[in-house]
Amino acid sequence: MASKTEISTATPAANTRPTPTLSKEEVLRYSRHLIMPEVGMEGQLKLKAAKVLCIGTGGLGAPLGQYLAAAGVGRIGLVDFDKVDLTNLQRQILFSTSDVGRPKIEAAADRLRGLNPDIQIDTFETMLTSANALDILKDYDIVVDGTDNFPTRYLVNDACVLLGKPNVYGSIFRFEGQATIFGYPGGPCYRCLYPEPPPPGLVPSCAEGGVLGVLPGIVGAIQAAETLKLIIGNGEPLIGRLLLFDALAMKFRELKLRKNPECPVCGEHPTVTKLIDYAEFCGVRGEESPAAESTVPEITPRELKARLDRGDDLYILDVREPHEYQICNLGGHLIPLGDLPKRVSELDSSREIVAHCRTGKRSAEATDFLRKAGFRKVLNLKGGILAWSDEVDPTVPKY
């Protein structure tokens, strides 16, 4: 094998830190960067010296990790505690079907090392918490937030502001995405835009959830682009700019983000000077379950099956959405939860009603609503149609 020839633009320097150089193979690998004046050798060496932490290796992390590795970012940290699940593969294209059950961090690291064996991949198979965040983030220059819940968003934001590191933010919902850069010194942070999270349960997620698989692919790639631009120091970064993307309309819009001088974290007189309990901040202390779920009368799937087999006259009320009914159903009468107040007259209060949804959360609200409306005989199917599939009839597909 021919020995590698080191190529460097560094002048013999007075500084003591070794300047990264590119091997002959690297020059070939990154040639399409090197021949562009916007990147060039100078930009590529900056990429090689850069250290980027990717929080989350899911929908957003998949394109993000791949494009950062492909671009030659010298050190990439990956944080994820989760295992690959079949339902991930609709959008988390870093993984293969054979990875189902594996820790995401292992599968991700393998894939990225295969793409680019010259870079350093650090893995943190842990949930990011107030106890470990500052420690994990401290060695990196840039943090990219690819997480999927509000407590972590606020944790990452605050940690980045406290450490003075830019936070390349991307988020998605169904077919819409947002992207911006928070925490850049002098720029706004997440709390400048959203001082407080929505209380759990107010923005319903069961019925309104789901995501177009390709959407995080687009938003994650935008996050990768912004990260590369920050490293290279070229182009107009999304600092102070909120990019909104609608995949269905295929439209981009942009809103101005301002730094809030009264921001509790990055403002002139910050009140948050260390990491807090983010679960408590977001109101998700303990296991999230709306109050209704624990206080309404319930029936388990096995009990329901037994009563139906006995010939009991039960009225099955399905409070899911029409498109869910098409996936699987128990033959119930469909009134989506949101329509229930308007359509309550379709129900006969003299009959015994069993309300169900996918997991039992929405139907708990429906049961609570009906009981408060004067229906005496309403039961919530505990665990929903998912539990029915698990405990009574495995031919019912889960989703």
Place this chain on the structure above:
Amino acid sequence: MAVKVIIPTPLRPYAGKQESVELKAGTVGEALSALTAKFGDLKKHLFADDGRLRSFVNVYVNDEDIRYLQKDQTPLKEGDTVSIVPSIAGGRRR
């Protein structure tokens, strides 16, 4: 003034599934009142019990955050776009 109010995805189910609504209003406050008068279910998602806009919902006139303009007194011109932008965090089911 005839303005367009853009409804974000999470709130479309409460606005008759529409992605935008044309309204007549002179200020942002009037536009939001007209919106919630038309779609009652939207009210609790946009406003807290004390009548103030919820803090995880931001409102923009064209590309400017109303908090840096005149808040709900921000005047509207013919053809302005009012955007409602709630925080989204994607993925995790709750």
